[in-house]
Amino acid sequence: MTQSKRELLQKFLKGIETGSAMAAAVVDDDQYIQHNPHTAEGGPGVAELFARISKTNPKVKFIRVFEDGDFAFAHNEYDFADVKIAFELFRFENGRAVEHWDNLQPVAGPNASGRTMIDGETEITDLEKTESNRALVKEFAEQVLVGLDLERMPEFVSEDLVQHDPDGNDGLKALREQLLAQDGKRSPRRYNQVHRVLAEGNFVLCQCEGEKSGIHSGIYDLYRVQDGRIAEHWSTVETIPPRGEWKNDNGKF
Numbered sequence: 001m002t003q004s005k006r007e008l009l010q011k012f013l014k015g016i017e018t019g020s021a022m023a024a025a026v027v028d029d030d031q032y033i034q035h036n037p038h039t040a041e042g043g044p045g046v047a048e049l050f051a052r053i054s055k056t057n058p059k060v061k062f063i064r065v066f067e068d069g070d071f072a073f074a075h076n077e078y079d080f081a082d083v084k085i086a087f088e089l090f091r092f093e094n095g096r097a098v099e100h101w102d103n104l105q106p107v108a109g110p111n112a113s114g115r116t117m118i119d120g121e122t123e124i125t126d127l128e129k130t131e132s133n134r135a136l137v138k139e140f141a142e143q144v145l146v147g148l149d150l151e152r153m154p155e156f157v158s159e160d161l162v163q164h165d166p167d168g169n170d171g172l173k174a175l176r177e178q179l180l181a182q183d184g185k186r187s188p189r190r191y192n193q194v195h196r197v198l199a200e201g202n203f204v205l206c207q208c209e210g211e212k213s214g215i216h217s218g219i220y221d222l223y224r225v226q227d228g229r230i231a232e233h234w235s236t237v238e239t240i241p242p243r244g245e246w247k248n249d250n251g252k253f
Contacts (some may be wrong), residue, residue: 005072005092012089012097013076016053017060025119028096035101036253037246045248056081056226063118064222066200067111070128073198073205075222075234077118083107085117085236087205087220091199101207101253102222105236117164120232121224127201128172133197133225140230141206141221145191150176160248162224162232175233188213189237209240209253216240218252 003011008026015023029043039045066073073089082105091099100103109116109251126133140156143149163170167189168178178189188211194205208219217237224232240252 002095004067005070005090006067008092008095008097009072009074009088009090010062010065012090013060013062013074013092013238016050016078016103017058021238025090026097028093028098031093031096031098033099033250034248035099035250037241037248037252039247041248053080059222064122066124066198066203066205068200068230073199077107078104087236089196089207089220103207103218103236105238105239109164111163111166111168113163113170114139115162115164115170115235117166117234120162120164120234124201124203126225129225130199130201131204132228133204134197136225137223138194139207141194141197141208145179145208145220146194149177150180156230158226158229158231161230164232164234168233178219178253181242189219191219207253212237212239 012023012026024046027043027046032042034041034045039049062074063077064075070091071089073087076086076088078084078086084106086102086104089101090097107117136156144153144156153172157172157175159172161170161172161175168174191208191210193209195204195209198205202225204223204225206221210219211216211217217239220236222234223230
């Protein structure tokens with residue numbers, strides 16, 4: 001029976017924990033494009049990564065897993081000697097993974113509202129609204145996060161936003177304050193470009209490039225949309241190493 005992209009993603013990443021040789025079969029060695037700057041190109045890079053992580057008695061926990069066209073993406077908790085929260089993103093062709101992106105952040109929190117980086121709603125609903133929800137989040141990211149048109153925030157974000165960002169707090173007002181410092185300048189987290197927006201039903205993942213405290217970073221934001229507004233938010237922020245430290249030439253995005 002043909003496995004879904006969602007299932008293939010889980011099979012591959014669970015191989016980090018189990019060491020199953022079958023996990024590697026998910027990857028098309030001849031086409032695989034690696035965007036994790038810490039991992040070498042193609043199948044050999046994956047093999048080296050698995051071998052290194054296997055020494056840490058790794059644990060892989062899937063929190064949320066989604067599928068969107070040729071893509072599957074997941075919100076995970078990893079324990080590789082230390083605990084990290086991750087977004088994993090794969091592109092598939094003919095039942096094999098051919099491209100990979102990720103963004104990992106050491107676990108932090110709970111935040112000021114008592115929420116962790118992974119708790120909250122998990123049920124995928126409103127599949128018929130996938131495209132409208134994608135469009136909503138894309139416009140929010142481009143106009144509000146990158147463009148800093150904060151006056152438009154109420155168009156996109158629920159007044160009682162549920163916030164899982166470890167640096168944030170519940171509510172639309174708190175998000176506005178987080179995006180704009182008290183002196184009117186940009187906050188330590190700066191969004192410069194939206195690279196990709198993926199969606200399934202009420203969940204939308206936004207893959208962005210920006211800065212945190214002036215350091216070049218990948219910023220992945222997962223949103224849950226309800227009644228035409230962003231109702232819940234999770235994120236990870238990861239430093240992008242200098243070009244000279246990359247183990248492949250594909251770039252973070």
